[in-house]
Amino acid sequence: MPGTWKAYERDPGGFADLYESLSFESIHGSILGLISAAPLRVLDIGAGSGRDAAWFAGQGYEVVACEPSDAMRREGRLRHPEVGITWVGDALPELARLVGYEGGFGLVMLSGVWMHLEAGDRPRAFGRLVEMLAPGGRLIISLRHGPDLRGQGFFPVSEEELEGLAAQHGLQCIHKERAEDTLKRDGVSWSVLGFER
Secondary structure, three states: OOOHHHHHHHOHHHHHHHHHOOOHHHHHHHHHHHOOOOOOEEEEEOOOOOHHHHHHHHOOOEEEEEOOOHHHHHHHHHHOOOOOEEEEOOOOOOOHHHOOOOOOEEEEEEEOOHHHOOHHHHHHHHHHHHHHEEEEEEEEEEEEEOOOOOOOOOOOOOHHHHHHHHHHOOOEEEEEEEEEOOOOOOOOEEEEEEEEO
16 A cells, blocks of 8 residues: 555545545445444544544544544544544554554454555455454455546455455455445445454
């Protein structure tokens, strides 16, 4: 993921406005049943504007919001100063600043992040995600398919690759769906996969 998130430095307010125009429920409604009740520690990787982190904090979850872009983290803190959110500047595949958190999260979420990783970095990245999960913890990843309309640095992704990595790490697939783009962008669609450790 090195460098691909730099596009967000150019217009953090614009990206944040876009993300905040959609509610957590409108984006993640189909996976609400996969989220265990609070108290639970949640890792939101690629937290962006903090929309999802704020929803979790509002429901009583303890949240670590991991966002590599300095500008997006500043934007997120301004928009969502909620108690219960710890902001961390870090990125996959290493998550080096989360050393010590291993095994500590009941839920790890990546919403629109995986396509920022080059194929060669994904096995290591997936391994780090698994390391973050508590026993019985769940990993939810949304995959963006389609053109890179704003030059954000996307790479092709597939459900099959993700399922293969999950199988290698002994994770069970508990959810899989295809979804239209909520913003109705031309040629853009999504896959949402949920796994359990």
